Amino acid sequence: MKQTKQTRQMELKDTIIATPFITDEDLAERFGVSIQTIRLDRMELNIPELRERIKSVAHQEWDETVRALPIEEVIGEMVDLELDSRAISILDIKPDHVFSRNHIARGHHIFAQANSLAVAVINDELALTTKSEIRFNRQVNLGERVVAKARVLDSEYKGRTTVEVTSYVENEEVFSGIFTMFRSPEQKEQD
Amino acid sequence: MKQTKQTRQMELKDTIIATPFITDEDLAERFGVSIQTIRLDRMELNIPELRERIKSVAHQEWDETVRALPIEEVIGEMVDLELDSRAISILDIKPDHVFSRNHIARGHHIFAQANSLAVAVINDELALTTKSEIRFNRQVNLGERVVAKARVLDSEYKGRTTVEVTSYVENEEVFSGIFTMFRSPEQKEQD
DNA sequence: TTCATTTTTATGACTAGGTACTAATAGTAA
DNA sequence: TTACTATTAGTACCTAGTCATAAAAATGAA
Numbered sequence: 454m455k456q457t458k459q460t461r462q463m464e465l466k467d468t469i470i471a472t473p474f475i476t477d478e479d480l481a482e483r484f485g486v487s488i489q490t491i492r493l494d495r496m497e498l499n500i501p502e503l504r505e506r507i508k509s510v511a512h513q514e515w516d517e518t519v520r521a522l523p524i525e526e527v528i529g530e531m532v533d534l535e536l537d538s539r540a541i542s543i544l545d546i547k548p549d550h551v552f553s554r555n556h557i558a559r560g561h562h563i564f565a566q567a568n569s570l571a572v573a574v575i576n577d578e579l580a581l582t583t584k585s586e587i588r589f590n591r592q593v594n595l596g597e598r599v600v601a602k603a604r605v606l607d608s609e610y611k612g613r614t615t616v617e618v619t620s621y622v623e624n625e626e627v628f629s630g631i632f633t634m635f636r637s638p639e640q641k642e643q644d
Numbered sequence: 645m646k647q648t649k650q651t652r653q654m655e656l657k658d659t660i661i662a663t664p665f666i667t668d669e670d671l672a673e674r675f676g677v678s679i680q681t682i683r684l685d686r687m688e689l690n691i692p693e694l695r696e697r698i699k700s701v702a703h704q705e706w707d708e709t710v711r712a713l714p715i716e717e718v719i720g721e722m723v724d725l726e727l728d729s730r731a732i733s734i735l736d737i738k739p740d741h742v743f744s745r746n747h748i749a750r751g752h753h754i755f756a757q758a759n760s761l762a763v764a765v766i767n768d769e770l771a772l773t774t775k776s777e778i779r780f781n782r783q784v785n786l787g788e789r790v791v792a793k794a795r796v797l798d799s800e801y802k803g804r805t806t807v808e809v810t811s812y813v814e815n816e817e818v819f820s821g822i823f824t825m826f827r828s829p830e831q832k833e834q835d
Numbered sequence: 836t837t838c839a840t841t842t843t844t845a846t847g848a849c850t851a852g853g854t855a856c857t858a859a860t861a862g863t864a865a
Numbered sequence: 866t867t868a869c870t871a872t873t874a875g876t877a878c879c880t881a882g883t884c885a886t887a888a889a890a891a892t893g894a895a
Contacts, residue, residue, distance in 0.1 A: 458870090458871065458872095476851085476852065476853090477852075477853075478851095478852080486872075486873090487872070487873050487874080488873095489872075489873055489874070489875095490871080490872060490873075492853085492854085493871085493872080496854095502852075502853055502854080503852065503853075504695070504852075504853075504880090504881095505853095507695075557772065559759075559760070559763075560759050560763075560772065560773040561719070561752060561755055561756035561759045561760065564752055564755050564756075564759070565752035565755075565756070568751050568752045568755070569750070569752065572750075572751075581748065581751065581780065581783065582751040582780055583779070583780050584778070584779045584780065585777075585778055586776075586777045586778075587775070587776055587777075587778070588774070588775050589772065589773055589774050589775065592772065649841090649842070649843095667880090667881065667882090668881075668882075669881080677843075677844085678843070678844050678845080679844090680843075680844055680845075681842085681843055681844070683882085683883090684842085684843080693881070693882055693883080694881065694882075695851090695881070695882075
């Protein structure tokens with residue numbers, strides 16, 4: 454009994470998601486159609502060839518966990534800095550920053566920009582985030598430019614500094630956070 | 645000035661470990677030798693060809709139990725997952741994750757692990773962090789292994805789910821956070 | 836310097852798993 | 866019948882390799 458094209462394509466998609474390292478030949482055998490049909494289906498469904506599927510899986514994993522996230526890119530570009538007072542950085546949302554499915558920027562990149570800005574604005578060799586309360590106010594999409602502005606709230610309290618960071622896309626607030634930063638006394642306080 | 649075979653082979657090995665998706669052609673150019681020499685070197689060093697390297701990396705991260713998920717987008721290695729209930733991932737702190745000065749892990753990596761785990765545990769196509777309150781309880785150092793455990797607190801509240809993530813280094817709590825996640829209703833709620 | 840050995844490069848034939856394109860055929864609907 | 870979709874077939878080309886063979890170049894010892 455023959456399947457319709459639609460149901461075959463849906464099952465094909467599921468099959469590739471489930472076992473992405475399957476070849477067209479194996480797929481053709483499994484669905485009882487020719488290799489050409491499988492290739493037509495993949496084209497219509499925009500599913501790349503085996504090697505590209507392998508590469509994309511491997512690459513994303515590699516990119517984010519093993520290789521250095523090129524810090525300049527992750528953090529964004531610093532355009533203004535006055536130590537212990539304020540700082541501004543911009544981050545252009547690139548394909549690496551978004552979920553593949555929906556092209557929405559992943560939260561940790563927005564956080565990374567803000568957090569590293571908070572670290573950078575502190576006039577100290579060692580600055581670490583100890584606490585933060587953050588809010589993602591709106592989705593950020595591929596291609597958008599995020600401008601993060603940091604403002605030091607209380608600088609002089611010993612060992613702790615509070616930094617407020619607000620991020621905007623074209624004057625629309627997309628993220629805000631209060632970061633409590635630990636700054637180094639002479640020796641380590643906690644271990 | 646020419647390199648010896650030995651030093652070239654050692655550097656070759658390092659290069660392939662550092663950037664495993666490099667082709668023989670690129671390697672040949674980088675080392676100023678022919679492709680054939682690179683292939684001889686790989687044979688002597690028992691380093692498989694590009695496709696096999698890609699496949700092995702891709703395979704390591706692949707787990708049949710979590711295949712419905714964009715596992716490649718989880719930071720750290722997922723070792724346990726029960727959708728809408730709990731999830732565990734581990735992240736080994738490598739040189740890329742730390743401040744060069746003091747070898748302390750940068751906060752956004754710890755956050756990224758926790759945040760992506762919170763996203764992954766949600767049984768939904770679209771899950772976004774809208775709010776979070778986090779705390780870095782102790783520094784994490786180079787070489788340490790961070791185990792993040794996510795627990796879904798209230799799953800059924802419409803459009804919002806709260807996830808608690810706690811990260812440990814050898815049973816010592818290093819990070820904790822409450823993530824409020826947005827999950828897709830039938831149509832978009834905000835834009 | 837000459838010879839032997841190691842190292843490197845070149846060449847040709849083959850492979851897997853595709854892309855891109857053209858063409859032919861089978862089945863269905865108006 | 867004509868029009869259209871779905872499927873299959875076949876060709877040329879591509880990449881990133883493989884293997885085998887041979888020749889050239891560099892190196893070390895007599």
